[in-house]
Amino acid sequence: MLREGDEFEDIRRAKTLDSAEALALQWRPEAILVAIDPPISTVHAARRLTAASPGSRVLAVCRGSLDAAVGQALTSELRQAGASGFLSSDISGVELRRALHEFVSGSSVFPPWSENRVTVNLTPLLSASQYSARNVLLTLRQTQVLSLVAEGLLNKEI
Numbered sequence: 001m002l003r004e005g006d007e008f009e010d011i012r013r014a015k016t017l018d019s020a021e022a023l024a025l026q027w028r029p030e031a032i033l034v035a036i037d038p039p040i041s042t043v044h045a046a047r048r049l050t051a052a053s054p055g056s057r058v059l060a061v062c063r064g065s066l067d068a069a070v071g072q073a074l075t076s077e078l079r080q081a082g083a084s085g086f087l088s089s090d091i092s093g094v095e096l097r098r099a100l101h102e103f104v105s106g107s108s109v110f111p112p113w114s115e116n117r118v119t120v121n122l123t124p125l126l127s128a129s130q131y132s133a134r135n136v137l138l139t140l141r142q143t144q145v146l147s148l149v150a151e152g153l154l155n156k157e158i
Contacts, residue, residue, distance in 0.1 A: 020032070020045070021049060029053065031057050031058075035062075043077045044150075050082030059103050062088050075110055084103070087109060
């Protein structure tokens with residue numbers, strides 16, 4: 001969606017996370033836009049890129065639309081991973097450009113629904129005895145699946 005010659009300068013592209021990490025180490029960019037599927041892999045990417053280039057701000061873009069509960073949990077994980085912003089790719093090009101301008105100017109960019117209180121953490125698995133329906137937005141199985149995906153497992157491995 002971004003092209004060389006747009007109002008953004010020094011646009012670099014990477015096809016793999018390893019090459020993105022190498023670019024971040026070499027160029028120490030002001031901002032890094034990350035768009036990786038599946039969404040939970042974006043958390044891993046944000047963690048690696050912020051570690052590789054601590055002064056860079058990471059904006060994660062999740063392809064497709066998300067259920068609000070999953071989006072809230074993903075937003076929480078992205079914040080913990082060091083990301084300064086999160087967008088869903090189902091926004092319009094005009095909205096994306098506006099968000100990018102806000103992001104590059106120093107603002108954090110998160111969807112409005114992400115500001116709701118998040119009570120699910122995707123990283124640790126909850127045992128049945130720790131599960132409390134009144135404090136969790138996802139079922140136990142949903143939390144387990146998301147935790148396994150966050151660890152990098154593929155659907156067929158879960």
